[in-house]
Amino acid sequence: MDIGQKIRDLRIQKNLTQEELGERTDLTKGYISQIEHDQSSPSMETFFDLLNVLGQTPAQFFAEGRREQIVYPKADQVEYSDEERGYQLRWLVPESNENEMEPVRIRFEQEGVFKTFEPSPAETFIYVTHGKIALELGEARYIAKSGETIYFHATQQHRIVNAAKGISEVLLVATASYL
Template identity: 80%
Template structure:
């Protein structure tokens, strides 16, 4: 394990500069740089202070996540069908609602529509795989057809409706707990 690289990776994940990490641990920016480049080794006390700022326990820091799943097969995906509203939703990544992004595949039947969402801080990206859909965002309506994308901040009430005579399919990726 490259301890310096792991400290650097965690610092970047926490969106801290070397200077900010140094200030929070009473260390200099130069010393943090030396640690990250394996040019120096911290005392146990200093190491624990750094881990505390980075939100890690020693056990978490030294646990290797070699079994992290990066590829998800169709068998890993979960489907939900809403017959009344005319759509089928497929979560592409298990437990994605615990992540910062939640990708889903939605198939609309003719006349199908997704539920109405209240305003939120989420950002949403939609790629129209086939057909046509409209986004009703506040008092405005936006149309996108196959191959086009929609990107918006969900700061107003909104919903997605199939605008094609037949089936439409979209890939939707939202931040936060959108769905």
């Protein structure tokens, strides 16, 4: 395990510069650089201070973590049907509600309506793959048909409804806390 590289990767994930990490741990930028380039080894106390700022426990830091899943086969996807409202929701990435984005496919039956959402800081992207849908955003109503996209900030109450005379389908990607 390359300890310096792992510290560097964690620092970058936290959007910290070497200088900022140094300020939070009472170390110099130069010393942080030496640690990251394996030119110096921190004391145990310094190492624990670094991990604390980087949001890691020693067990997390040294765990030989499983490889990040990149490809999600159809068998991993989860589907939910709401027959009363006339839609099927398929989570394309399992446990995506723990990520920054949550991609789903929604298939609407004729007159299908997805639930109403309260205002939130989420951003939402919708690509209509089949049919036509309406976004009711506050008092406004926006229509998009197959091949068109909708992008909005969810700062008002909103819902998505099928605006076609048949089946419609969308790919929806929302930032955290949407669904």
